[in-house]
């Protein structure tokens with residue numbers, strides 16, 4: 039879809055930084071090898087943005103960020119930022135003039151049995167033979183690692199059965215062989231389900247955010263869009279997938295005058311489907327911020343709780359834990375007030391009960407309050 043890009047591979051700061059590194063001084067090494075509080079303090083001093091990006095307990099990343107700074111002389115947050123820009127300039131160029139992504143989606147709980155059925159159908163349609171052929175090749179070459187072609191779903195899973203003589207068995211195995219084969223089939227089904235979840239994750243967490251980034255740069259562009267089509271209910275396929283898809287494609291290829299000036303690049307028929315296409319904004323420097331709760335305390339470290347990022351902070355403020363802590367603290371303050379109040383009253387009562395001194399005081403008080411008396 040994109041020019042010269044395998045998106046999602048995401049080169050990180052390390053690679054860029056590695057290009058122009060220098061040897062660290064003894065002082066720098068001393069800081070890096072020293073206590074983590076010192077490392078964090080130093081990182082805050084040289085690059086507060088990146089220091090705020092990490093949780094204070096994330097000592098490994100904090101140390102690594104400071105190391106990058108020592109090695110390159112560049113602020114790690116600038117390196118991250120430059121990479122973001124690079125991505126925009128180099129990688130996010132579309133291969134075609136117009137790109138419309140269709141995502142045929144299905145509810146996972148409905149998809150799983152459908153995938154199982156597909157595996158069963160593959161077995162009925164001669165998967166055994168394919169596996170046996172590959173196994174013959176495999177036994178002739180005996181690779182050290184199961185890489186490359188052996189990684190396909192539907193080979194590795196059958197090795198226990200093949201190694202136990204399944205490759206010479208009939209298509210209708212019985213006894214131990216049948217039991218072993220069933221286990222292998224189950225494994226293949228599991229792996230197929232897992233793979234489908236990975237695909238969904240890739241669409242939602244990698245591809246769609248990339249598209250969103252491109253759209254954000256040029257909100258009026260009409261050369262890119264994504265649509266999710268609901269294939270959960272197969273009896274509705276003609277409507278929800280086939281006809282709807284054609285509709286979307288027509289609108290995309292020939293927008294008409296009544297279309298809004300700023301097109302909706304993410305097409306979905308329900309809010310639930312839309313949430314697949316539009317995820318919260320990707321990580322930006324604005325979100326690199328630490329928030330320290332002045333109410334909640336980490337039960338283990340007894341330190342105030344620290345939350346990274348505005349979104350997470352908002353979640354924390356709404357959390358039951360935080361609200362309980364706030365309520366508990368208010369109650370504690372209220373109790374203290376009550377105790378204080380009671381003590382005051384007690385003192386006053388004691389004063390009143392002191393016979394002479396109390397009397398005199400009261401007279402003085404009355405005189406002061408009413409000088410004409």
Ligand SMILES: [Zn+2]
Pocket residue numbers: 331332333334343354359360363
């Ligand atoms: Zn809190």
